[in-house]
Amino acid sequence: MSGILVVLEQRDGKLHKMALEALAAGQQFGLELGLPVFAAVLGAGVGAVAESLAGYQLAKVHAVDHALLREYTPDGFTIALRQLLAAHSPSYVVFPHTYQVRDFAPKLATSLGRVLVSDVVSHRIDNGSLIAVRQLFQGKINADVRFEGAGPNFLSVQAGAWRADSLQAGAAAVEVFTPELSEAQIRTKPLELFRESARAVDLTAADIIVSVGRGIREEENIAIVQGLADALGAELAASRPICDNGWLPMERQVGSSGQTVAPKMYLAVGISGAIQHLVGMKGAKTIVAINKDPEAPIFEVADYGIVGDLFQVVPALIDELKK
Amino acid sequence: MKIVVAIKQVPARDSLLKVNSSGNWIEDADLSYEINEPDAYALEAGLQFKEKQGGEVVVICAGPDRASQTIREALAKGADRAIHIETEEDSAGDPLVLAAVMAKALEAEQPDLVLTGLQSDDLGYGQTGVILAETMGLPHATLIMNIEPEGDGIRVKRELEDGWFQNVDMPLPALLTIQSGATKLRYATLMGIKKAKTKEVKSLSVAELGGAGSASIRVERLYVPEKSKHSQIFDGPPKEAAAKLVEKLRFEARVL
Numbered sequence: 390m391s392g393i394l395v396v397l398e399q400r401d402g403k404l405h406k407m408a409l410e411a412l413a414a415g416q417q418f419g420l421e422l423g424l425p426v427f428a429a430v431l432g433a434g435v436g437a438v439a440e441s442l443a444g445y446q447l448a449k450v451h452a453v454d455h456a457l458l459r460e461y462t463p464d465g466f467t468i469a470l471r472q473l474l475a476a477h478s479p480s481y482v483v484f485p486h487t488y489q490v491r492d493f494a495p496k497l498a499t500s501l502g503r504v505l506v507s508d509v510v511s512h513r514i515d516n517g518s519l520i521a522v523r524q525l526f527q528g529k530i531n532a533d534v535r536f537e538g539a540g541p542n543f544l545s546v547q548a549g550a551w552r553a554d555s556l557q558a559g560a561a562a563v564e565v566f567t568p569e570l571s572e573a574q575i576r577t578k579p580l581e582l583f584r585e586s587a588r589a590v591d592l593t594a595a596d597i598i599v600s601v602g603r604g605i606r607e608e609e610n611i612a613i614v615q616g617l618a619d620a621l622g623a624e625l626a627a628s629r630p631i632c633d634n635g636w637l638p639m640e641r642q643v644g645s646s647g648q649t650v651a652p653k654m655y656l657a658v659g660i661s662g663a664i665q666h667l668v669g670m671k672g673a674k675t676i677v678a679i680n681k682d683p684e685a686p687i688f689e690v691a692d693y694g695i696v697g698d699l700f701q702v703v704p705a706l707i708d709e710l711k712k
Numbered sequence: 713m714k715i716v717v718a719i720k721q722v723p724a725r726d727s728l729l730k731v732n733s734s735g736n737w738i739e740d741a742d743l744s745y746e747i748n749e750p751d752a753y754a755l756e757a758g759l760q761f762k763e764k765q766g767g768e769v770v771v772i773c774a775g776p777d778r779a780s781q782t783i784r785e786a787l788a789k790g791a792d793r794a795i796h797i798e799t800e801e802d803s804a805g806d807p808l809v810l811a812a813v814m815a816k817a818l819e820a821e822q823p824d825l826v827l828t829g830l831q832s833d834d835l836g837y838g839q840t841g842v843i844l845a846e847t848m849g850l851p852h853a854t855l856i857m858n859i860e861p862e863g864d865g866i867r868v869k870r871e872l873e874d875g876w877f878q879n880v881d882m883p884l885p886a887l888l889t890i891q892s893g894a895t896k897l898r899y900a901t902l903m904g905i906k907k908a909k910t911k912e913v914k915s916l917s918v919a920e921l922g923g924a925g926s927a928s929i930r931v932e933r934l935y936v937p938e939k940s941k942h943s944q945i946f947d948g949p950p951k952e953a954a955a956k957l958v959e960k961l962r963f964e965a966r967v968l
């Protein structure tokens with residue numbers, strides 16, 4: 390087909406929240422490269438979710454359906470997608486950069502001697518080929534990446550980098566694709582999903598959240614930031630390393646593996662702003678950052694910021710709030 | 713049980729980064745280096761699994777001369793021996809090329825379990841482990857928080873999005889990519905540091921391993937991202953900055 394194939398993630402017939410972002414990226418690439426755009430959803434009984442995509446401007450929607458795809462496994466998904474790729478030879482294969490994609494897309498690309506360009510944040514077109522921009526050093530440096538050799542070219546797009554509301558409407562036919570799969574080919578056995586922390590704290594209900602990161606250095610220092618939260622009548626939250634260290638309970642973690650919050654104000658103290666943290670708080674109405682590093686990626690999403698040492702800034706802020 | 717752990721040496725986390733004049737890597741003259749954080753957890757998971765099951769932990773690291781420091785630290789923490797794939801200074805390489813060289817170095821080892829970190833702090837591909845698994849023909853699982861023996865194989869706990877987890881059963885040999893934070897990291901003991909000096913470090917050159925294959929992606933240019941959002945940033949004396957911020961929050965953002 391020599392087009393762009395966007396592989397969408399679904400669970401129990403519901404699209405992953407990043408799926409339509411990847412579709413928007415695919416449509417934009419298609420428009421700029423003059424290539425048709427195809428979508429694929431994998432699973433068992435994915436007819437309905439595939440139909441839900443029929444209203445977008447797409448050349449076709451492939452419903453990749455098989456009982457052995459009901460539960461996600463890297464072997465099953467790789468084998469099924471390899472067959473779809475063999476049948477249709479797309480030039481570009483686009484994924485949302487979800488945990489599931491991290492798990493199987495590099496395997497799929499490797500099996501074809503290709504590299505997945507992961508976590509792409511933007512792109513440009515150079516002489517008819519796509520240059521992908523991805524981040525290095527946890528968002529502090531960008532890199533332009535060019536695909537070499539014969540395709541297909543694999544890329545996954547970062548959460549929030551493309552907007553689902555820019556999707557073009559149209560009409561697309563749905564086609565069922567039945568891969569050949571046998572149980573013996575699937576080496577891992579996924580068991581039940583579970584949650585651990587009780588989630589006694591509902592961060593999503595808080596108007597103001599003060600969130601603390603590794604810049605706090607020691608457990609004893611958490612009290613300093615707790616003081617700021619108290620002065621603001623705010624809930625205290627944290628980045629992952631703080632919860633990993635056991636300095637605050639897991640249920641206070643904000644980010645891709647923690648809670649997603651959208652308070653009126655989110656105040657990040659000593660947090661660098663890695664994408665896995667940002668996805669959990671970007672929706673806050675007003676974002677404030679306190680960080681000693683003026684280049685910290687958190688300032689990229691902040692409305693207001695103070696560049697400085699939190700051990701001086703936070704006490705000064707508490708004094709000011711008490712005035 | 714032979715356990716291989718892939719560890720990478722990366723610039724220390726709070727390094728001030730500048731792109732070099734050729735735009736292909738960062739200025740590395742004044743950098744200090746440390747073990748990639750998730751790899752420290754991979755090593756810890758490997759050491760703990762060995763303590764349970766018996767066997768041997770072998771660390772593998774591709775990097776320039778300076779990486780021997782990180783290798784020594786891993787040996788001091790309890791790894792039994794090491795393989796050092798000697799490379800030129802760092803650059804933004806292709807993970808498929810790297811994994812091919814690592815797979816070659818591991819051919820003679822026949823490990824039961826290969827552990828990597830889930831992502832490197834510098835290149836951040838988040839895929840070298842999965843690529844290595846596919847190259848070695850091993851089943852894999854990513855974002856692993858816990859490993860338990862289960863029958864002839866293992867049961868691992870995978871982290872999923874939004875606070876969900878999933879257990880997965882898999883046969884051995886297998887490859888796992890380890891997520892940070894699942895356990896406490898051990899420190900090297902004085903005894904460990906002493907012992908590390910006598911442990912075997914096998915050095916291999918990339919040429920000996922059949923050379924680096926051709927890349928399927930090329931990193932053309934590195935640069936500091938342009939600021940796209942107009943944030944109001946206050947610096948200067950903390951007292952003044954704090955006063956300005958509170959005023960803005962009260963009267964402009966009206967969140968107080």
Ligand SMILES: Cc1cc2nc3c(=O)[nH]c(=O)nc-3n(C[C@H](O)[C@H](O)[C@H](O)COP(=O)(O)OP(=O)(O)OC[C@H]3O[C@@H](n4cnc5c(N)ncnc54)[C@H](O)[C@@H]3O)c2cc1C
Pocket residue numbers: 601602603604605627628629630631642643644645646647648658659660661662663664665666669679680681682685697698699700725726830831855
């Ligand atoms: C699959 C996956 C899932 C993840 N899930 C999450 C998640 O849900 N939530 C999450 O938060 N992370 C998550 N992470 C981790 C994430 O990538 C980052 O490693 C983490 O967010 C970094 O936390 P931090 O900003 O507190 O620490 P660092 O990145 O170490 O940043 C510390 C910051 O403090 C600043 N600082 C230091 N000292 C001072 C001082 N005296 N005054 C002021 N500033 C100071 C530094 O300049 C730096 O910017 C995940 C990672 C992966 C790969």
Ligand SMILES: Nc1ncnc2c1ncn2[C@@H]1O[C@H](COP(=O)(O)O)[C@@H](O)[C@H]1O
Pocket residue numbers: 718719720721748750751754772773774775807810827828829830831832833835836837838839840841
């Ligand atoms: N040069 C290297 N030497 C040893 N292990 C590496 C190297 N590069 C990457 N790895 C391993 O692969 C993991 C993922 O790296 P990456 O794919 O670059 O994000 C790391 O956490 C390491 O365990």
